[in-house]
Amino acid sequence: xxxxxxxxxxxxxxxxxxxxxIILVSAWMVSHARRITHAAFFMVLVFTGVAGVFVLLGxxxxxxxxxLVYVGAIAVMFLFAIMVxxxxxxxxxxxxxxxxxxxxxAAGGTGTRKVWFVLAGLVTVxxxxxxxxxLARSGLPAGAVGAAAGPGTTAPIARELFTTFLVPFxxxxxxxxxxxxxxxxxxxxxxxxxxx
Amino acid sequence: xLTDIAARLQALFDQVHLxxxxxxxxxxxxxxxxxxxxxxxxxxxxxxxxxVLVWLERKVSARIQSRLGPMRVSRPHGWAQxxxxxxxxxxxxxxxxxxxxxxxxxxxxxxxxxxALLVYVxxxxxxxxxxSDLNIGMLYLAAVTSFTVMGVLMAGWGSNSKWTLLGAMRxxxxxxxxxxxxxxxxxxxxMLAGSxxxxxxxxxxxxxxxxxLQPIGFLVFLAALFAELNRVPFDMAxxxxxxxxxxxxxxxxxxxxxxxLAEYANLVALSAIGVxxxxxxxxxxxxxxLAWFLIKTYAFIVLVMWIRWTLPRVxxxxxxxxxxxxxxxxxxxxxxxxxxxxxxx
Numbered sequence: 001x002x003x004x005x006x007x008x009x010x011x012x013x014x015x016x017x018x019x020x021x022i023i024l025v026s027a028w029m030v031s032h033a034r035r036i037t038h039a040a041f042f043m044v045l046v047f048t049g050v051a052g053v054f055v056l057l058g059x060x061x062x063x064x065x066x067x068l069v070y071v072g073a074i075a076v077m078f079l080f081a082i083m084v085x086x087x088x089x090x091x092x093x094x095x096x097x098x099x100x101x102x103x104x105x106a107a108g109g110t111g112t113r114k115v116w117f118v119l120a121g122l123v124t125v126x127x128x129x130x131x132x133x134x135l136a137r138s139g140l141p142a143g144a145v146g147a148a149a150g151p152g153t154t155a156p157i158a159r160e161l162f163t164t165f166l167v168p169f170x171x172x173x174x175x176x177x178x179x180x181x182x183x184x185x186x187x188x189x190x191x192x193x194x195x196x
Numbered sequence: 197x198l199t200d201i202a203a204r205l206q207a208l209f210d211q212v213h214l215x216x217x218x219x220x221x222x223x224x225x226x227x228x229x230x231x232x233x234x235x236x237x238x239x240x241x242x243x244x245x246x247x248v249l250v251w252l253e254r255k256v257s258a259r260i261q262s263r264l265g266p267m268r269v270s271r272p273h274g275w276a277q278x279x280x281x282x283x284x285x286x287x288x289x290x291x292x293x294x295x296x297x298x299x300x301x302x303x304x305x306x307x308x309x310x311x312a313l314l315v316y317v318x319x320x321x322x323x324x325x326x327x328s329d330l331n332i333g334m335l336y337l338a339a340v341t342s343f344t345v346m347g348v349l350m351a352g353w354g355s356n357s358k359w360t361l362l363g364a365m366r367x368x369x370x371x372x373x374x375x376x377x378x379x380x381x382x383x384x385x386x387m388l389a390g391s392x393x394x395x396x397x398x399x400x401x402x403x404x405x406x407x408x409l410q411p412i413g414f415l416v417f418l419a420a421l422f423a424e425l426n427r428v429p430f431d432m433a434x435x436x437x438x439x440x441x442x443x444x445x446x447x448x449x450x451x452x453x454x455x456x457l458a459e460y461a462n463l464v465a466l467s468a469i470g471v472x473x474x475x476x477x478x479x480x481x482x483x484x485x486l487a488w489f490l491i492k493t494y495a496f497i498v499l500v501m502w503i504r505w506t507l508p509r510v511x512x513x514x515x516x517x518x519x520x521x522x523x524x525x526x527x528x529x530x531x532x533x534x535x536x537x538x539x540x541x
Binding site for chain 2: 005007009011035037038041044051060061063064065066067068071072073075076079080083084154
């Protein structure tokens with residue numbers, strides 16, 4: 001019976017690793033899926049998996065926000081961009097790029113590829129080190145987020161956002177607003193030129 | 197008699213619960229089993245309601261158009277029509293177009309169905325009759341409806357047909373545009389209740405229903421509801437007079453049945469949410485909470501059907517400009533007025 005109880009105690013950890021595998025595999029597929037729409041849908045899976053991790057940490061409000069913003073808005077925007085863009089054009093460009101790749105392979109294409117692999121590896125290791133160092137410095141004990149949150153995280157998050165982090169929060173919304181207005185202005189100008 | 201059975205079941209449940217709580221493992225098994233039981237219960241509730249609703253919709257539309265509607269399958273008033281329809285749907289050939297994106301095509305109905313199922317988690321049918329009283333209830337609801345868009349987009353893209361793609365893109369555009377005013381309208385109710393939990397929202401309306409306090413919010417919610425549900429006048433994803441049948445044109449048989457089921461299940465769920473938010477949920481005199489919940493929800497559904505069979509479809513540009521230029525400002529004004537009321541009045 002104690003073995004079974006141990007298994008029950010491990011349930012969150014098992015859940016975490018299942019989610020981690022889903023997230024990592026989906027993230028790999030985002031960059032390696034053959035069709036670009038599949039990549040976008042795998043990205044949805046990544047976002048949802050991250051929301052699952054938030055749930056495991058007891059950060060339910062963050063999980064809800066994650067799905068609402070990333071799945072409901074950002075991923076949909078990606079899909080729209082893919083669907084309205086001329087896919088024939090993309091595949092043509094892709095084949096041309098591939099043709100160029102095979103052409104230059106004779107002139108040391110594999111060499112440049114190796115350099116890229118090494119560079120990507122270095123960046124990955126460096127970034128992972130940075131994240132680990134930040135985690136070690138912050139001294140967050142495991143499960144601290146859930147314990148601090150208590151029954152609900154909505155009120156504490158709101159309190160922090162509108163007291164401690166009021167200025168960064170408002171600045172972030174201004175930056176987003178600027179980006180939005182900028183995008184509209186740019187598109188509107190293009191439209192006008194087309195009409196003329 | 198009925199209360200006797202209920203008491204016995206309660207006693208049995210308590211015994212099993214007590215026995216299971218002796219060890220961590222068995223209490224885990226109990227939790228999983230209990231959740232599975234709830235899921236089965238929800239699916240049963242969903243299917244029964246959908247069967248009733250399909251018949252009801254045909255009857256309501258017939259009444260509005262001075263027809264009789266289904267009369268022949270069993271008496272009175274052809275009540276078994278939906279059952280016959282279901283058998284027909286299940287018996288149909290399952291076709292996957294050769295040029296379709298197989299994976300997306302197969303997954304899309306499942307995503308749509310799951311999204312509809314997930315909404316039921318926070319629908320309160322009585323003081324303690326809710327699958328899970330999440331303390332982020334309304335946020336959860338807004339998040340889950342995002343997956344509805346995913347199902348529509350997957351189906352539209354995966355079918356590899358111009359009708360489905362156009363339907364999916366229009367549908368997704370209308371759903372995400374109307375989600376914003378809807379969430380802002382709901383926020384007014386959340387501010388009044390001081391909680392995101394659906395149960396707390398119902399309890400906050402024990403004196404006065406929110407429809408009295410939030411008339412603008414309710415109108416915005418009702419308008420956005422039609423876009424979320426893909427119903428006329430905002431049924432952009434289907435638009436059968438222009439796009440054959442919109443995003444699900446290429447589907448047949450069981451897979452089509454899943455979309456059909458999801459659509460009506462969403463109608464029940466969002467009507468129930470509307471009742472929860474603006475009409476005091478399960479609360480009412482004399483009758484038990486579940487009865488009040490069902491009466492109000494069905495009244496709301498009939499209202500939705502009535503509007504659906506009365507108005508013509510709007511164009512996509514009219515739909516989007518109405519959403520952004522009328523509903524969004526209205527919901528913002530509603531939010532501001534609610535804030536001022538809560539702070540100073």
